[in-house]
Amino acid sequence: MNAHQFLARLQQGYDFNTTHRIFSQSGFSSCWKQWLTLELASVLASDSNIEQLETDVFYPAPNERQQALEQAQEKSQTKTQKKPQISDKKSPEANEKNNEKAIDKTFVETGFLRVQNGGDVSVTTRKTSASRCDFAFKQKEQSYFFELRCSHTDTYTKQKDLNKCLADIERINALKAANPELEIACLFAIYGVLTPQDTKALSLLDNNQFCSYALDPNLTGSSSISRLAHVKHSGKPRLILGMYSA
Known part of the structure; x- marks a missing residue:
């Protein structure tokens, strides 16, 4: 999955000013993820080339x-x-x-992938123990799976949410290794004031091991999408949408 192209598609089809009104309300933080999932899904639903757009989709095991x-x-x-x-x-x-x-006689029904503690991936036929993404869709016979994490820049100073994002990357890499046919990506919605310290901390998710991109809706043209570790810091709160594709 091409992260740069996907972020450009979202930028063209969505008014990110709406996210500022929601994410600026700290009292809504518990529902940021659910709200943004539906917002992004609504953009994708308008694309006639996209089929079977669903939320909470289980990761299929190799057939x-x-x-x-x-x-x-x-x-x-x-x-x-x-x-x-x-x-x-x-x-x-x-x-x-x-x-x-x-x-x-040899193979049972194809099941689902399950990420266990420690990062090991196994196959299960029980949905109650299977791993699932936040939303998924199919395009040209290929299924795409997405996981979304929303957070505020205040938590990055403690490495709290950054470590969770890193765990998400390692998780989808493990799922991809278990079933190479899967196209999986992590989306990181980061809201707040980005200081030089914050942008430096983001290199944990974008380095010589992991390649992540970011969309800055406040910018226009080619500069609006860059490597996550190279996003511009600013004194005004804004939303940055990062993406890592396994």
Whole structure:
């Protein structure tokens, strides 16, 4: 997933002045995440190329059954090409059904991914223990998953929320490693006055190991999207939307 392109899409389709009115009210902090999730989802819903936009979507485990079936079909086709065709041999449809029966004895129903304590990822068929994202959508047969964290710059001086954001990055990297077909991203909505100390602290999420981008809605043109560690500090409170894509 291209973080720069996704942030540019949001910038073109959403009036971020609305976020200032909500995030400037500290009494609303407990519902910042839910509110912004719906706001961003409303922008994406207006795109005719996006399908199945949902919230609280479980991360699917790799479809091992389908992978095994495809491998069996390729193996069967290779054998057929090497041997001369004989009229009394089973039809391709019959061979395919036999492959499915054999594979069904080996693989259970594809389940969901679960991030355990310590960062290990396992597969579970129980939704009650499965990991899920905040919202997801499908575009051109590819599913995209997003996790969102909202916070105030005041908490960054204590490294409290920064460490949570770092844990989010490590979490989606683990999910991506468990199922490489997943397209997952973390969104970081950071509100407040960004001091030089704050922008320096953001390098924890954007460095030679992690590549994160940021949208500054107060700026226009190409300068509005930059690397997260390079966002401009300012004496006025504003929202910065960061993004890391696994």
